[in-house]
Amino acid sequence: SPKWVWPANWSGLQKAALGGDEIASHTIDHPKFDTLSDSALRAELSRSQDTINAHIKGQKCITIAYPYCVPGNEAIDAEYYIAARGCSGQIVSKTPDDFMNISSFVCGDQGLNTVAAIESQANAAAAENGWCVYLMHGINGTEPGAYSPISQDTILATLEYLSAHPDKFWVAPFGTVARYIKERNAASVSEVSAGGDSITVQLTDKLDSSYYDVPLTVRRELPDGWDSVSVYQNHDTLASKITEIDSVRHVRFNAIPDTGNITIVKESVTGPRSQSMVSPPSKFGVH
Ligand SMILES: [Zn+2]
Missing domain, CATH: 3.20.20.370 (Glycoside hydrolase/deacetylase)
Structure with missing residues (x-):
């Protein structure tokens, strides 16, 4: 109303x-x-x-x-x-x-x-x-x-x-x-670290953060076996969703550029976390 x-x-x-x-x-x-x-x-x-x-x-x-x-x-x-x-x-x-x-x-x-x-x-x-x-x-x-x-x-x-x-x-x-649109076109996503059960990325746009603070939708291809994940930024949990695109699993979340590293963590649903190293996929998309 x-x-x-x-x-x-x-x-x-x-x-x-x-x-x-x-x-x-x-x-x-x-x-x-x-x-x-x-x-x-x-x-x-x-x-x-x-x-x-x-x-x-x-x-x-x-x-x-x-x-x-x-x-x-x-x-x-x-x-x-x-x-x-x-x-x-x-x-x-x-x-x-x-x-x-x-x-x-x-x-x-x-x-x-x-x-x-x-x-x-x-x-x-x-x-x-x-x-x-x-x-x-x-x-x-x-x-x-x-x-x-x-x-x-x-x-x-x-x-x-x-x-x-x-x-x-x-x-x-x-x-x-x-x-x-301006943030999306200026944004870059870089991988800070990846291995084990976590992937840490940085989302930046180099624009004036006093008003360019609209969250961007980011998606990240997930390694095999990552059936459940959590996404964190500055100790907060970001809402995230797993989607399949051409049979490849991706996690999708919204984050404001230039507000700190974002970490995607593999969650273990039924057993202990795998300690094996995973090779990180390199495909990111900002939509
Ligand atoms: Zn008028």
Whole structure:
């Protein structure tokens, strides 16, 4: 159910942020960016960001939705934001061509306005391992003059459909997906040690950890006979799952880059741990 109602206020937005929503910028004055001088553009980019950062704790304002989907000078936009939303109505590839103009689909009475229409774009994105971004500019048409309002019932039915298929769709805030992609593309996994019943790896991305802190999904091929494993990082247990890919067993887990060595330990289910050395497989994948 909706966590807060319009008109928004800072305490409601803070609650939404704590609940996992992203509070991002849509500027203060809603101008068309291509009509602004560089200094006026900088003011629009920074004032909304500074205001959000002053009021919302626990996250940083790192993305913007362009008013009217007009980017203006993307090089200047990129001085303030890691990604920005336009609305050219296309599925975005799993590594976007241009983070400063990510395409979205307008929803509501000027675009996708039924559950079936919205779902079909999500399915199209899944079919090509792509990214589907929706633009919803007003809900229920209660704001006078709101562009392309969409009904709350349509949004909720769509969310129910998406959350019923967690193996097919990953649904996350715009800025979280942008950070995930940048981390994934910058990430490297190196083996610190392997032998006996444990494998220790390091996951790094060399990005600014103050906001590039989205967990990446990592999988690691398991040696023969490793039927049960635990994954540890800094004395914490990470949730993990064993999957088979082409008959080869892998362990899959989520970990934040640059937060310490990760150790995969073979668990002995029925007897004492084997003391024999195993030769470590070399295949890792970050997804
Ligand atoms: Zn707008």
